[in-house]
Amino acid sequence: MIIAVDGPAAAGKGTVARALARHFGYHFLDTGSLYRMVAFALLRARQDASDVAAATAAARGLNPQGFRDEDLRTEEVAAAASVVAAIPSVRAALLDLQRAFVRKGPGAVLDGRDIGTVVCPEAEVKLFITASPEVRARRRQLELGSDSYDAVLAEIRARDERDRNRAAAPLVHAADAVVIDTSEMNIDEAVAAAIAAVGR
Numbered sequence: 001m002i003i004a005v006d007g008p009a010a011a012g013k014g015t016v017a018r019a020l021a022r023h024f025g026y027h028f029l030d031t032g033s034l035y036r037m038v039a040f041a042l043l044r045a046r047q048d049a050s051d052v053a054a055a056t057a058a059a060r061g062l063n064p065q066g067f068r069d070e071d072l073r074t075e076e077v078a079a080a081a082s083v084v085a086a087i088p089s090v091r092a093a094l095l096d097l098q099r100a101f102v103r104k105g106p107g108a109v110l111d112g113r114d115i116g117t118v119v120c121p122e123a124e125v126k127l128f129i130t131a132s133p134e135v136r137a138r139r140r141q142l143e144l145g146s147d148s149y150d151a152v153l154a155e156i157r158a159r160d161e162r163d164r165n166r167a168a169a170p171l172v173h174a175a176d177a178v179v180i181d182t183s184e185m186n187i188d189e190a191v192a193a194a195i196a197a198v199g200r
Contacts, residue, residue, distance in 0.1 A: 001026070001107035002122070003198060004115035007129035008171060009078070009159050010136035010143075012182045012190050016129055017111035019191040020198065027104045031112035031119065032081065034094050036072040037062055039080035049080035052087055059084075059093035075144065075155065082159045085113075086166035095119065113163055116174035125198050128173035129190070131183040133157055 003020055007013040014030055021028035038058045039049055047054040071077070084090055098119045102108045110119065116126035131139075137153035146152055163171035173179055178197040182190045 001124050002102050002120050003107070003109040003125045003127070004120050004123035004174070004177075005109060005111040005127045005129060005194075006113055006115050006117070006171070006173060006177065007111075007127075008113070008131075008136065008163065009156060010140040011129045011131045012139075012185075012187070013111045013127075013129035015187055016127070016180075016182075016190055016194045017109050020194055021109040023191075023195055024107060024109075024198070026107035026109050027101070029098065029101045029108065029110045031094075031098055031110055031115065033067075033069075033072055034062065034064065034097065035081040035085045035090070036077050037064060037067050038090060038094075039084045040067060040071055040077050042084070043077065043080055049083040050087075052089060055084050055087050056089040056093060059090040062094070062097070064097075079155065079159075082162050086162060086168060088168040091118075091168050113171045114169035116177050117172060118169045121174070126174045126177035127194055127197055128177040128179045129194070130173075130179065130181050133160065135183045 005013050005017040018028055038055060041058045042049050042054060102120055116123055133153060133156050137149060137156045140156065141149050141152045180193050
């Protein structure tokens with residue numbers, strides 16, 4: 001069984017997807033981390049995230065085992081990952097890796113922005129986790145320990161704009177996805193809504 005969990009940054013999709021994987025005993029893949037790995041590799045090599053050739057080469061040679069999670073969770077890496085993710089050849093290079101993952105038994109939960117629409121349109125369950133930009137900015141501000149809510153909100157809105165308007169696999173919910181707005185939910189409520197939506 002494949003569960004696709006999509007949504008914008010800081011909506012809670014990663015937390016929900018991990019909880020679903022634990023609940024059902026499935027494998028979990030944070031596909032956004034793959035783009036963060038490419039971005040981090042470029043930043044470490046002092047290369048521009050918008051350099052198509054460099055980004056594509058980094059994606060094709062990606063070894064997901066060679067990164068520490070803490071290196072991937074900075075705002076600099078997140079911003080670069082959003083740029084990298086808009087490059088069609090990077091997305092193509094990572095697509096096979098993601099599709100291979102879903103073949104693991106007994107099931108897989110993938111979270112990202114185009115799982116239900118591009119990576120796994122055949123997924124048995126598709127969820128789209130969202131929240132208002134203001135709520136997502138407050139969550140990200142708390143997560144980062146940032147003093148500037150306005151700066152975080154501006155970055156959230158800029159990422160939304162890039163993700164929704166990119167030519168390759170833009171952020172949209174699949175027509176058959178269950179939309180869960182977590183703006184007024186705590187973590188337990190969001191997870192419970194997602195488990196109910198899976199219906200198993």
